[in-house]
Amino acid sequence: MEFLVLLLIFLITSPSLFVTPSHSQLSLDHYHKSCPPFSQIVQDTIINKQINTPTTAAATLRLFFHDCLLNGCDASILLSSTPFNSAERDADINLSLPGDAFDVVVRAKIALELACPSTVSCADILAVATRDLVSMVGGPYYNVLLGRKDGRVSEASHVEGKLPRPTMSVSEIITLFASNGFSIQETVALCGAHTIGFSHCKEFSSGIYNYSEYSQYNPRFAQELQKACAEYQKNPTLSVFNDIMTPNKFDNMYFQNLPKGLGLLRSDHGLYNDSRTRPFVEMYAADQNNFFEAFGKAMEKLSLYKVKTGTQGEIRRRCDAFN
Incomplete structure (x- = not known):
């Protein structure tokens, strides 16, 4: 009887075995x-x-x-x-x-x-x-x-x-994902989804013209973004690839871009500049298999x-x- 009680306690408290209805x-x-x-x-x-x-x-x-x-x-x-x-x-x-x-x-x-x-x-x-x-x-x-x-x-x-915005700070993003049960590492892995897709100029344009944020961009990259988005107020559909190196391939290039100042959004730059998230950015930039494993597990959880x-x-x- 004592064994059965202990077994029941173990099954209830073990996160790896607990399954919701x-x-x-x-x-x-x-x-x-x-x-x-x-x-x-x-x-x-x-x-x-x-x-x-x-x-x-x-x-x-x-x-x-x-x-x-x-x-x-x-x-x-x-x-x-x-x-x-x-x-x-x-x-x-x-x-x-x-x-x-x-x-x-x-x-x-x-x-x-x-x-x-x-x-x-x-x-x-x-x-x-x-x-x-x-x-x-x-x-x-x-x-x-x-x-x-x-x-x-x-x-x-x-x-x-309830949803992440491109202008959010890293702290805001961490808090948002934490409220849904995701760790900082899982959050960074999920942000790797930006390795494909694009963002509209209005979502990052303030950063490429505002001098206080300019240092977060590679200067040449910022100049090219200014050219690409020059007419965005007349044409709101203007956009830029999130990953300018391999825009249509799901890989770890997004993370490799961040230390080089080639991140597109404020939230992207924040991942590399924040001490809580930077180690995971560097980890995924160095090892694509590591990123893929983490992303897959985080997506299963999501x-x-x-x-x-x-x-x-x-x-x-x-x-x-x-x-």
């Missing part, structure tokens, strides 16, 4: 019987989309972050506003989310509804499409447990302060954040509307 309902082969073509349909969809629109991988990765960090990974970011509700996607910070990411999920959903009606959640599609696209452009392959339900809440008023299962959600027939 929601997570316990997820599995790698959730659609093995209910929708056998699930993986292939998602793969075919993302390959076609990425080939025709090379910005899809970065766009989908960003969409996944914006979905998970608010209500958890429940595809609430995909819902459209109605006359009675302003949805998450219409919050100020989400207005710049590229349409490519929404489109790839919708395409996969349509194909899956034809093959397996009312079976696959939009949340699972987004999670797997993100992983497969990251892997497709050179990044790590990591496990994604399946069986999420789609959330029933999406309100723009809930977004403010993909399980506040997931809905059972009666907590639904399987939407359309990703942009409640059933």
Whole structure:
């Protein structure tokens, strides 16, 4: 009897073995019987989309972050506003989310509804499409447990302060991710997502003209950014790649750029200049395999954040509307 009590205490207190009720309902082969073509349909969809629109991988990765960090990974970011509700996607910070990411999920959903009606959640599609696209452009392959339900809440008023902004200080970013259960090392690894994608000039323009911040940029890089963004007030769509060296490849070049003053955003510079995050920047810059392993583990953890299962959600027939 004493042994059983001790064993129970160990299982409850051991973080490596403890499984939340929601997570316990997820599995790698959730659609093995209910929708056998699930993986292939998602793969075919993302390959076609990425080939025709090379910005899809970065766009989908960003969409996944914006979905998970608010209500958890429940595809609430995909819902459209109605006359009675302003949805998450219409919050100020989400207005710049590229349409490519929404489109790839919708395409996969349509194909899956034809093959397996009312079976696959939009949340699972987004999670797997993100992983497969990251892997497709050179990044790590990591496990994604399946069986999420789609959330029933999406309100723009809930977004403010819940998502990282490019103008945030490192302390603010650390605090934001810590509130969601992520360590400093995991936060730095997730910031490595900036190795692909681009940012609009308005998100960093003050730094390239403001002398007090100018020293954080490589001077020549700052001059080139001034040229690239010279007309951004007339054309708000002007943008620059986050990683100017290998913009379309998921690698550790983002971290190699930071010590050279080639970071694009204030938050990028902060990672190298802050004593709490700099060791991890240097670690990932020196060893891509180390970065890939850390990023994969952090993404696995993020993909399980506040997931809905059972009666907590639904399987939407359309990703942009409640059933």
